[in-house]
Structures are given as C-alpha cells and as structure tokens.
Amino acid sequence: MGLAYVHRMNAHEESPLLSVIDGVALTDFRPADESSRTPLIFVHGGLHGSWQWDSTQRWFADAGRRSISLDWFAHGGSRQLDASEWLRRSILDVREEIGVAVAQCASPPVLIGHSMGGLASLAYAATHPSRIAGLVLLAPVVPERFAGAPVELPIDVDQPWGPPPLDIAAHLFFDGAPAAEHEAIYAQLQAESPTAVWEATRWTATVDVDAITVPVLVITGDKDELTPVEIVSSLAEGIGAELVILPGVGHGLPFDQSWIDQCARIDSWASKILNEVS
Incomplete structure (x- = not known):
C-alpha cells in the first residue's frame, strides 16, 4: 500500500x-539475524485484519524484533463462524485468538x-497478566468504567455492520x-459483528482493569472521533x-504518516521497561 509499504518491502x-x-x-515476521529482543503480538481493529500491520511488522523485523499478527475469527484467513455466532461475538471474545498467538512465543x-483490538488486548492483560511482558494500546476502545458520550453510529444488531462508504471509512x-x-x-475492509460495534460505540464491555500488572503504553491522537482523547486519557490515568x-x-494510527515515529517510540519504550541491552 503506497510508497511507505514498498519501501519496507525493499528494506x-x-x-x-x-x-x-x-x-x-x-503472520510471523522474524528478524534476519538472531535476536533475544522481546517479541511482539499485534491485534487488529474492527473491520480490519492482520494486513493492517504489514509495514509495522516489517519495521520491527528490521529493528531486530520478532512479531506475530493475528486475524480474529471470521476475519482474514482465520476460522469462519456461522452467522448466529458471529453476529453476537464480543470484542472480549478475541482473547481466544490472542491466547493462540501468545502461545507461539x-x-x-x-x-x-489497535481500537477494538486495544480493548481485546486490555481484557487479555487483565485475565492473563503473567503471560505478557507489557501492553501497548493504540487509540483503544475503552471499557464501561471509562465510558464517554456514545458514538451514535446506526447499528442493527441482527445485521453485519459496514463497511461504510469509502469517504466515511477514510474519515473514520x-x-x-x-x-x-x-x-x-x-x-x-470487511463487515463487522454488530455486537462488537455496539460495545465500541456505547462503551458497554466490562474489564477488571485493576487486575492489570504489566507496564502499559497508550498512544492516541487528539483528532480521534471514534475513541476521543478525553476518554482514552481517562483510561490511561486509571491504569497508570x-x-x-x-x-x-485521528483514529487510524497504523495508517497515519506518523507510523514510523510510533514504531520507534514503542520500540524505545519496550527496551526501557524490559531492560533490554541495545
């Protein structure tokens, strides 16, 4: 996708x-040379798939880190679900797929x-704190404890949601x-579970954030309309x-032209909190 993507492919x-x-x-990217640096697991957002991390994973491979991205069930190459299960599937259910990826490390x-994947990752960290070394949330959907005003997207709980038209999707x-x-x-992009979209826009998911014991980095944009900076900041403060x-x-951090700076910041933060030797 575009010049940045081609550049990473060549690099x-x-x-x-x-x-x-x-x-x-x-999708498992490994560095060209052996490295003892802590690996990364990437969890995509709603309507997306592991493809959203392609350039990011290539950057981290060049930086000497192994990384694995996953497709949620009913997304990309993962197992498809029957309609009744998929329409009712919660963001919190993605903990199952995360657990499979973590087990490979x-x-x-x-x-x-990122986004819905941020909430799923937060929930995984709360229920399996000993299985991860740290947590990075990019424009995360927040649990109900930090709820803000609803994002009034129209949702029919008996029908897949989206994708919206190109101009709206690009804006969001x-x-x-x-x-x-x-x-x-x-x-x-693909259609999404209406249950997941409801949780992401009405802030209805429950996560025991007090159970999180790992270091956490939160990155968000001040022009984000889906996960406004005020509520993401409240989450960050609430979990330290x-x-x-x-x-x-805005909301699409992995696609923003600042993505390389984001990668460098994450890499530096991880090295610091994990006491990695450069």
Missing part, C-alpha cells in the same frame, strides 16, 4: 511465516492492540494515510499507563 528481504493454528491465522511478549479509519492509498486500504497524545492525528 526487509525476509518473507513472513504464515500459519493457521487452532483456527487462528498468524518462547517468552512473554509485548501485546499491541485512515484519514492520516496518503490519499493515493485510500482505495487500496478500503478494499481490504504512560500516555502519548499525537497532535493532529
């Missing part, structure tokens, strides 16, 4: 290892989630990407996380 010659384990499609990884999900990339990104607010940035 890193290794192809990812693709596998399906327990019904979960995994020899040591606890840093878990990184990838406004920071170069305009030339919008159609390519949009072509990869380090908070980074990016000026002029």
Whole structure:
C-alpha cells in the first residue's frame, strides 16, 4: 500500500511465516539475524485484519524484533463462524485468538492492540497478566468504567455492520494515510459483528482493569472521533499507563504518516521497561 509499504518491502528481504493454528491465522515476521529482543503480538481493529500491520511488522523485523499478527475469527484467513455466532461475538471474545498467538512465543511478549483490538488486548492483560511482558494500546476502545458520550453510529444488531462508504471509512479509519492509498486500504475492509460495534460505540464491555500488572503504553491522537482523547486519557490515568497524545492525528494510527515515529517510540519504550541491552 503506497510508497511507505514498498519501501519496507525493499528494506526487509525476509518473507513472513504464515500459519493457521487452532483456527487462528498468524503472520510471523522474524528478524534476519538472531535476536533475544522481546517479541511482539499485534491485534487488529474492527473491520480490519492482520494486513493492517504489514509495514509495522516489517519495521520491527528490521529493528531486530520478532512479531506475530493475528486475524480474529471470521476475519482474514482465520476460522469462519456461522452467522448466529458471529453476529453476537464480543470484542472480549478475541482473547481466544490472542491466547493462540501468545502461545507461539518462547517468552512473554509485548501485546499491541489497535481500537477494538486495544480493548481485546486490555481484557487479555487483565485475565492473563503473567503471560505478557507489557501492553501497548493504540487509540483503544475503552471499557464501561471509562465510558464517554456514545458514538451514535446506526447499528442493527441482527445485521453485519459496514463497511461504510469509502469517504466515511477514510474519515473514520485512515484519514492520516496518503490519499493515493485510500482505495487500496478500503478494499481490504470487511463487515463487522454488530455486537462488537455496539460495545465500541456505547462503551458497554466490562474489564477488571485493576487486575492489570504489566507496564502499559497508550498512544492516541487528539483528532480521534471514534475513541476521543478525553476518554482514552481517562483510561490511561486509571491504569497508570504512560500516555502519548499525537497532535493532529485521528483514529487510524497504523495508517497515519506518523507510523514510523510510533514504531520507534514503542520500540524505545519496550527496551526501557524490559531492560533490554541495545
């Protein structure tokens, strides 16, 4: 997708290892040389798939980190669900797929989630704190404890939601990407569980955030209309996380032109909190 994507492809010659384990499609990027750096697990947002992390994973492979991204069930190459199960599937259910990815790591990884994937990652950290080394939340959907005003998207709970038309999708999900990339990104979006969209817009999911014991980094943009900076900041304060607010940035952090700076910040933070030797 676009020049940044081509650049990462040229910069890193290794192809990812693709596998399906327990019904979960995994994309595993490994550095060209052996490295003892802590691995990363990437969890995509609603309507998206592991493809959203391609450039990000290539950057981290070049930086010497192994990373694994996953497709939620009913997304990408993962196991499909029958309609009745999928329509009722909660964001919190994605903990199952996260657990499969985490199990592929020899040591606890840093878990990184975007949007709905941020909420799923937060929930996983609350229920399995000993299995991860750290948590990074990018423009996360927040649990009900930190709820703000509802995002009034129309939702029929008996019908798949979206994707909305290209102009609306671009505004909501990838406004920071170069305009030339919008159609390519949009072509990869898919419809989403209306239950998950309801949780993400009405802030109804319950997570015991007091059970989180790992270090947390939260990154969000001050122009985000889906997960407004006020409620994300409240979540960060409530869980004692380090908070980074990016000026002029919307919801689609992995697609924003600041994505390389985000990667560098995450890499530096992880090295510091894990006492990694450069």
